[in-house]
Amino acid sequence: MQRRWDIFCTVVDNFGDIGVCWRLAKQLTQDHNQKVRLWVDDLLCFSCIAPDVNAEIQQQNVQGVEVCHWQTVFLDVEPADAVIEAFACELPDVYIAAMVRKHKRPVWINLEYLSAEPWVAQYHGLPSPHPRFPLSKTFFFPGFVKGTGGLLREKNLLTQREVFDGVAKRLFLDQKGLCECRTDEIRIALFCYDSAPIENLIGLLSDSLNPVLLIVPQGRAADRIVAILSHAASPDESLIKHKQLTVQIVPFMAQNDYDRLLWSCDINFVRGEDSFVRAQWAGNPFIWNIYPQAEGVHWKKLEAFLDLYTVDMPPEMAIAVREMWFCWNGGKALNATVWMNFLALRESLMQHNKKWIKQLLEQDDLVSGLVQFVENQL
Numbered sequence: 072m073q074r075r076w077d078i079f080c081t082v083v084d085n086f087g088d089i090g091v092c093w094r095l096a097k098q099l100t101q102d103h104n105q106k107v108r109l110w111v112d113d114l115l116c117f118s119c120i121a122p123d124v125n126a127e128i129q130q131q132n133v134q135g136v137e138v139c140h141w142q143t144v145f146l147d148v149e150p151a152d153a154v155i156e157a158f159a160c161e162l163p164d165v166y167i168a169a170m171v172r173k174h175k176r177p178v179w180i181n182l183e184y185l186s187a188e189p190w191v192a193q194y195h196g197l198p199s200p201h202p203r204f205p206l207s208k209t210f211f212f213p214g215f216v217k218g219t220g221g222l223l224r225e226k227n228l229l230t231q232r233e234v235f236d237g238v239a240k241r242l243f244l245d246q247k248g249l250c251e252c253r254t255d256e257i258r259i260a261l262f263c264y265d266s267a268p269i270e271n272l273i274g275l276l277s278d279s280l281n282p283v284l285l286i287v288p289q290g291r292a293a294d295r296i297v298a299i300l301s302h303a304a305s306p307d308e309s310l311i312k313h314k315q316l317t318v319q320i321v322p323f324m325a326q327n328d329y330d331r332l333l334w335s336c337d338i339n340f341v342r343g344e345d346s347f348v349r350a351q352w353a354g355n356p357f358i359w360n361i362y363p364q365a366e367g368v369h370w371k372k373l374e375a376f377l378d379l380y381t382v383d384m385p386p387e388m389a390i391a392v393r394e395m396w397f398c399w400n401g402g403k404a405l406n407a408t409v410w411m412n413f414l415a416l417r418e419s420l421m422q423h424n425k426k427w428i429k430q431l432l433e434q435d436d437l438v439s440g441l442v443q444f445v446e447n448q449l
């Protein structure tokens with residue numbers, strides 16, 4: 072049944088908050104024929120991942136989703152049937168009061184951050200009564216195992232990814248002005264935080280046995296690489312060659328194109344939450360730079376994911392993956408042995424990732440779970 076949804080998103084930092092909400096809004100609209108309003112407080116950040124969004128327009132229709140600028144003074148609007156507050160952002164009081172006044176109370180969901188920690192399945196689906204209003208919201212926890220809310224996955228994602236290999240891939244690379252790949256060249260996409268040991272990686276890739284093409288979206292990591300390789304920079308600074316390494320700095324891409332970039336590369340360095348999940352659906356070897364949190368809380372999350380992801384790997388393979396990820400997150404120095412051991416696993420990781428995807432497919436995707444949950448409540 073077609074329901075109306077309001078999704079509220081505050082951009083804390085980076086692109087992950089709006090990245091997740093935008094996918095969620097699109098999937099509700101396109102895969103489930105729902106009517107979605109997406110309230111975002113930072114349209115400029117949004118327009119980086121969705122160039123169709125005009126940061127100057129307060130209310131606009133983008134790919135079937137009604138995009139609204141969430142401003143401090145919130146107008147009295149009619150709440151939808153289902154309301155999602157993303158990542159515990161606080162709904163405006165005036166909106167909550169309108170929810171209370173509705174004859175049929177909306178289903179209120181707090182969509183949480185993704186974690187592989189075992190407690191997630193226990194907390195997923197728990198209600199939380201509001202301290203001031205006679206309403207209750209439900210915690211929805213995305214996750215990797217049964218009993219959690221699952222992961223964002225469009226209905227036709229894996230089919231699209233399969234048919235992409237071949238002509239479509241070449242066309243995409245061409246369109247994006249990405250260098251022609253030599254047969255022995257390793258193509259790597261790099262998206263990471265400042266804390267990652269980029270200097271070490273650049274050194275290792277420069278001395279690589281094979282030529283390497285490193286594709287880096289504009290941003291702080293790209294700036295650092297330009298600084299590191301300043302002696303080798305070409306006049307336009309978008310293509311830098313140093314020994315075996317070619318660095319190509321590319322404009323930040325629309326989200327759909329970024330997916331295609333992940334499908335096109337031999338190895339994907341990803342970060343945060345959304346690109347991390349997309350790298351898993353891409354199926355190529357990937358290395359996760361986890362969002363660093365105070366007091367090292369993120370290490371537990373990293374371990375929890377690695378426990379799930381490596382459990383079926385032969386021990387040497389599990390060790391090599393753990394070592395690489397540990398070093399990439401600053402646990403210890405990244406050296407040639409760690410990198411070479413990881414690189415040697417490329418083929419076996421492709422095979423492993425096929426099994427991993429199969430395992431992930433055993434659970435419903437996040438949006439199907441949300442739609443089902445809302446239908447059961449209304």
Ligand SMILES: Cc1cn([C@H]2C[C@H](O)[C@@H](COP(=O)(O)OP(=O)(O)O[C@H]3O[C@@H](C)[C@H](O)[C@@H](O)[C@H]3O)O2)c(=O)[nH]c1=O
Nearest residue numbers: 085086087090120323324325326329343344345346362
């Ligand atoms: C590199 C690139 C990314 N993207 C998209 C993919 C994702 O939707 C988004 C990046 O989001 P993430 O991978 O999650 O990384 P992030 O670091 O940008 O976001 C983070 O934000 C913090 C506030 C959260 O606490 C983190 O958990 C995480 O979500 O940007 C593009 O659309 N084009 C690009 O060129």
